Amino acid sequence: MFLTRFRVNTARPGARRLLSSPQVLHAAVMSSFPSLLPSNAPPPDGPRVLWRLDHTTRAEVMLYVVSPDRPDMTHLVEQAGWPAAATSSAPGWESRPYGPFLDRLSLGEQWTFRLTANPVHHIRRKADEPTKRTAHVTPVHQMGWLLQRQEQCGFRVLEKPADRRLLPGGTTHTGQPHHGDGYEFTVHDKRALSFDKSRGPAKAAGRKGAVSLVTVTFDGRLEVTDPEKLRRTLRQGIGKAKAYGCGLLTLAPLGAAG
Known part of the structure; x- marks a missing residue:
């Protein structure tokens, strides 16, 4: 399990499109998992991909994702992040293993x-x-x-x-x-x-x-x-x-x- 945080660049047109529709944002989140096919349904009693938007301030929106696998959010950075600031060590999102926290x-x-x-x-x-x-x-x-x-x-x-x-x-x-x-x-x-x-x-x-x-x-x-x-x-x-x-x-x- 992984807990991921992504800060949305609300000034970008792509971000406004994502924030305007939960359906569009859901599709973008699910596209962060290369092995997850659109037809795959989560097991009834197993872990699933969950996400939430936190509107911290008018200009700061955080996307949180809990998922069984580590996500690749490169496409979200390109649409709604700061792609010019992304590096290999700081790609534009943060993912941490969630299992150790759950176990404690x-x-x-x-x-x-x-x-x-x-x-x-x-x-x-x-x-x-x-x-x-x-x-x-x-x-x-x-x-x-x-x-x-x-x-x-x-x-x-x-x-x-x-x-x-x-x-x-x-x-x-x-x-x-x-x-x-x-x-x-x-x-x-x-x-x-x-x-x-x-x-x-x-x-x-x-x-x-x-x-x-x-x-x-x-x-x-x-x-x-x-x-x-x-x-x-x-x-x-x-x-x-x-x-x-x-x-x-x-x-x-x-x-x-x-």
């Missing part, structure tokens, strides 16, 4: 985390209708989506001490739980994406091949409750839309960015 994870460790995800649920408007996958659109429900998955993913989001909570019992005035007040995490950077699977940004709703999804980013603190489950989560991702930049969970020491 142990019960009870605490980390900061970052996750960009596509929180969804299934609803039925009428009793005789099939269920339909629908995005969670409020922060409380988006947080609840992650909290529902923490046990099976091998971690627990840390709870805030009582003296740092603003609401009595961590609830709203309606008596509903307010996860943002009770737990050490936030949800931000909500993006409603609409794009075409083959031709970039979707220009018209309902166009054949158009994809619409809502993504959000979680930042917070967690504790390892099951190292093996967490290793699997870090290799396989969380939730839907993994091909479109969702699901990649990363960890960093407490006090650092996720």
Whole structure:
């Protein structure tokens, strides 16, 4: 396993094209692996290629990739990097073995985390209708989506001490739980994406091949409750839309960015 970081040169036209469509960027990421054919599907329980864009500032965008093999991102440097500055020792991206870090994870460790995800649920408007996958659109429900998955993913989001909570019992005035007040995490950077699977940004709703999804980013603190489950989560991702930049969970020491 490898963890790779690539800084996007947002001033380049090629970068703007990549950033405009998760489908285009997905294809570019997958092209970083010479042995991976487009028809190859990841094994159900095995490691897969995961990626995420972090918009650190308006002008700084970082691409993170977790993959079974070491990538060759020469084409991304040419399209969306600084090709004139690339050298054999500094090709324009950084890749490090990820396995040693995964192997060291142990019960009870605490980390900061970052996750960009596509929180969804299934609803039925009428009793005789099939269920339909629908995005969670409020922060409380988006947080609840992650909290529902923490046990099976091998971690627990840390709870805030009582003296740092603003609401009595961590609830709203309606008596509903307010996860943002009770737990050490936030949800931000909500993006409603609409794009075409083959031709970039979707220009018209309902166009054949158009994809619409809502993504959000979680930042917070967690504790390892099951190292093996967490290793699997870090290799396989969380939730839907993994091909479109969702699901990649990363960890960093407490006090650092996720």
